Amino acid sequence: MNRLVHLAVAVTLLSCSGLAVSASMTVAEIEQQIQQKQSEFDNYNKNLDIEIAASRELEKELGVLRNKSATLEQDRLRALNEMNLAYEKLVEDPSLDIDSSRQNYASAVKAHKENKEAITQKYNEWQTQLNKVEHIRLAKHSLLNKLEGLKEQFNTARVDRLYREFGRQDTILVNHEVTCDREETINKCMDRGKNLAKQKASKRFLDDVYEGLTEAVEAKQHRPYSDGYVQIIRSEVTNSSFSGQGDFSVSMAVEVKGTLKRNEACALLGLDRRYCVSQADQQPGIQVVKAETTPTTQTGSVNTDESVMYELTLRSNVYDDEVFIDGVSYGSTKLQIMLPAGKHNVEVVKRGYQTYSQALDLKESTTLKVDLERTQFAFNKGEKIQDILAGDIAGPNLVVVAAGSFRMGDLTGVGLENEKPVQTKEILESYGIGEAEVTVADFNKFVEQTSYVTDAEKERGCAYYEGGEPVWQENLSWRNPGFTQTDKNPAVCLSLNDAKAYVEWLSEKSGNTYRLPTEVEWEYAARAGKESDYWWGDSIGIDNANCGWCGSQWSNVSTSPVASFKRNDFGLYDTAGNVWEWTTSQNSQSGAVVRGGAWNFAPRLARVSTRMELDPVFRSNYIGFRVLREQSK
Structure with a gap:
């Protein structure tokens, strides 16, 4: 001691x-x-x-x-x-x-x-x-x-x-030339030229600021997500003139100052915000005049504060588009420009696509990701649809998934061999897919209408998971899977043949084409535009899904009622966990692959790219399915 x-x-x-x-x-x-x-x-x-x-x-x-x-x-x-x-x-x-x-x-x-x-x-x-x-x-x-x-x-x-480095002040000399529109007054053309010159000066200054930072590499990496902006202290026209062809040239000296909220310095360096919370949000000295306090009119009814300039970054999913801001063309994406704080009208146009339009109130540096859609789509992306079957029976709730392309497979490098190689796949037509897995209530409607008997009920029963392998039990079926379930739980103990029988019945009763999704269509919908292991990120987290050791009340116990967790960004529930889902595949010898993981399988197997090839007649209390509906021709 x-x-x-x-x-x-x-x-x-x-x-x-x-x-x-x-x-x-x-x-x-x-x-x-x-x-x-x-x-x-x-x-x-x-x-x-x-x-x-x-x-x-x-x-x-x-x-x-x-x-x-x-x-x-x-x-x-x-x-x-x-x-x-x-x-x-x-x-x-x-x-x-x-x-x-x-x-x-x-x-x-x-x-x-x-x-x-x-x-x-x-x-x-x-x-x-x-x-x-x-x-x-x-x-x-x-x-x-x-x-x-x-x-x-x-x-x-x-x-x-x-x-400190970001808050430096400088005078930028800039020249700019614009072509006056025929319907534009001389004063408006001059104002437009001066405003564009200020934007050019602000952009040049902000680029110089980033280049001059001691940690420029780190800061530029996080620049698209930062809120650094430029304040125009003073501007002076040093020379201006009109050409005989109606072009207006202007030379300006623009005094500017970089401005950055302290918490944005943390964002630029990739640091936790705790390193910034104890300080004032803004630099001392010149007070920034916000657009909402002293708005000025630049073009039409668009309210801006020309003393504060923010960076707007535009990206889209297509090539050769054209960006219009407040009626002025700025070329195609990817685009980075400086704009005065305040309200702006943004349009992205491409032939054969629906025009993207947004009224933007610019209060910070902003990145817009534009998803242009083909005009010939019969379905609207994200639209919810439901067919009423013969006999006034409600069909499954569907969500429309728009056509597009995506990278399929093990994108993060932690997957299994059968998830490789990564391939780019293209979905040529939009489709409707079940927002949730087919429930006990859904399948019961089918059985009541058709007196269908499942494979499990015909012979051998259904398998359950024990000791690391499936064990068959004769008395298990979709009616009694070995745990308590409600009408809202996913129907399980169904073979691929059972699932196909259900979608054929839907097609017959609705007059539309229903089928099981291919595994390409399934992964496209389940990813919802993401390239992470799960639609919310690369970590399973806690209580995000019903899978083994995933922290939910059902984990390693039973299925959960569908829609017990958040939707993915395409509007689908339970694409990770709950039950494996039957899909069809040309890359499987049996033509049958289950996707998505289940309530009693490890989180790593609930990743969006995980695939398990099975015999079409196999059934278990951890496998169900969701349906796909094609567009009406």
């Missing part, structure tokens, strides 16, 4: 002696200290390993001495016994010489005593060494805490530096 108290005091003194770091140190100075402390920490680790090895060697030597002590004790007792026997013989024959027996006993006692003293000495050496190890270990922990504190200060200093 005294040893530990002594060490604690020693480490406390070490922690408090001369290790304070000045809050005003530069990034380079802090980085140098981090390197120094890291080197010290590495040395502590090396020394600790050496001292631990020495303590183990002493402990080993102590063990040898203790084992030797037992042997020496036996030797002493044996010598004592021999000496006693010699004394008994001496009583009968006084002429006997027993001196050797006495000397043997004396030597045994001496050896035993010396060994005990050696044990005491070795034990003390061992304790001293343990004390040294404990001291180094505690000191190492203290140093580690200091090192981590330096790293925290390092990140804060990085934010401070970027914040």
